[in-house]
């Protein structure tokens with residue numbers, strides 16, 4: 001009996017969990033590359049509008065994209081924006097965002 005309890009306690013050590021929490025990786029919705037959040041452009045949905053979160057501190061559901069046209073194109077083809085944000089933005093709204101994004105990364 002006593003030995004069983006001991007084994008259970010050892011196996012639930014919380015150390016790994018703590019470590020995982022501190023290396024939160026972001027994934028590009030275009031190429032699926034993972035990395036630190038400052039390697040990506042964060043995009044959030046604010047009042048039903050896609051906005052680029054330059055400071056990466058906006059609340060709300062966000063997606064990440066590499067600052068590259070390629071990844072935007074891939075995301076576009078896979079309809080990843082609506083999918084990841086669980087929204088149904090129209091083609092027009094998405095087009096507006098694509099222009100915004102291109103403008104942002106070309107600066």
Ligand SMILES: [Zn+2]
Pocket residue numbers: 028029030031032033065066071
């Ligand atoms: Zn990418």
